[in-house]
Amino acid sequence: MAKIVACPNCGASSEWSPANRFRPFCSERCKMTDLGAWATERYRVPVVESDESELPDEGDNVLPN
Numbered sequence: 001m002a003k004i005v006a007c008p009n010c011g012a013s014s015e016w017s018p019a020n021r022f023r024p025f026c027s028e029r030c031k032m033t034d035l036g037a038w039a040t041e042r043y044r045v046p047v048v049e050s051d052e053s054e055l056p057d058e059g060d061n062v063l064p065n
Helices: 028-039
Strands: 003-006 013-016
Touching: none
Parallel strands: none
Antiparallel strands: 003 013
16 A cells, blocks of 8 residues: 655655656646745745854964864
8 A cells, every 4th residue: 555645846745656756746836836936946945044243254263183
């Protein structure tokens, strides 16, 4: 028996098996919607900006003890 998972795009039930060529998605539409989101950079990893004054200068040769 194949495992049933939720489609990451729409949440519908999707069969996780070689018979489902769109797995883990439920359909080609959901697969292409997700691909489009990646292509347009809708999915992003947040970046925390650091204060440059906290970073050592390149000329500082301070090694930890």
